[in-house]
């Protein structure tokens with residue numbers, strides 16, 4: 116059957132170097148985050164690796180790219196500004212949709228615009244989505260129409276205490292998400308939910324988890340969705356979540372910039388979804404070795420029989 120649309124999913128770039136960490140931006144959260152970056156993340160993530168994956172995904176025929184947050188490290192205005200330049204190299208806002216991660220909305224100490232303002236063209240509804248939802252374009256969740264898909268962009272990021280990377284959707288976003296999913300399904304669109312944190316209970320440690328994961332799980336059980344995409348764990352994962360109609364695939368992608376493994380975190384990867392009348396094919400592409408080419412890691416049809424963890 117002919118292919119309708121290809122969506123690439125890349126996440127957790129943690130672009131470096133860290134820029135603009137002046138005295139006015141210092142607090143304990145950022146100080147500890149900087150130490151973690153200097154000792155660990157700086158040695159793992161590289162922008163040129165992300166650039167190679169991005170070049171590959173366009174070569175593979177992606178029609179659109181979803182970037183599910185943690186584009187920067189300490190949520191500094193200069194980092195966020197540099198990340199906008201990077202996003203522009205990925206593609207125009209018509210071709211690229213972003214949502215924030217916990218490293219993008221890192222602390223209340225901003226002293227300047229944050230990522231939702233600076234990346235506003237990438238983190239906002241399109242004209243169709245604003246009209247369909249009846250909400251201003253920069254209200255979460257925002258809706259975009261790309262081919263046969265409705266992209267639903269949530270914001271799970273919030274400023275947190277030092278050493279905490281938790282997130283929350285909150286009742287307002289959840290209520291909007293639920294009514295959006297019902298309406299979108301009635302309109303016959305393929306519903307793809309974008310969220311930075313893994314949305315289900317038990318998918319990560321409590322200090323890194325979505326605080327209202329139980330509510331999100333219950334919502335997805337009630338409404339269903341065709342696909343839920345997340346980052347944050349820097350690992351591939353696939354969970355089939357039960358819903359009234361059919362199980363919902365909840366898929367996590369590894370970091371798109373890792374040039375060395377880090378514990379259980381693999382080298383850089385992205386996921387490519389090919390939607391057709393046969394269903395959804397998932398192709399995982401990335402580095403098999405740090406100095407090698409971007410290659411296919413695995414491929415399979417996204418069916419409830421597909422097992423968690425692709426490789």
Ligand SMILES: [Fe+2]
Pocket residue numbers: 127129185216218347348349
């Ligand atoms: Fe991350």
Ligand SMILES: [Fe+2]
Pocket residue numbers: 185216217218280311346347348
């Ligand atoms: Fe994260």
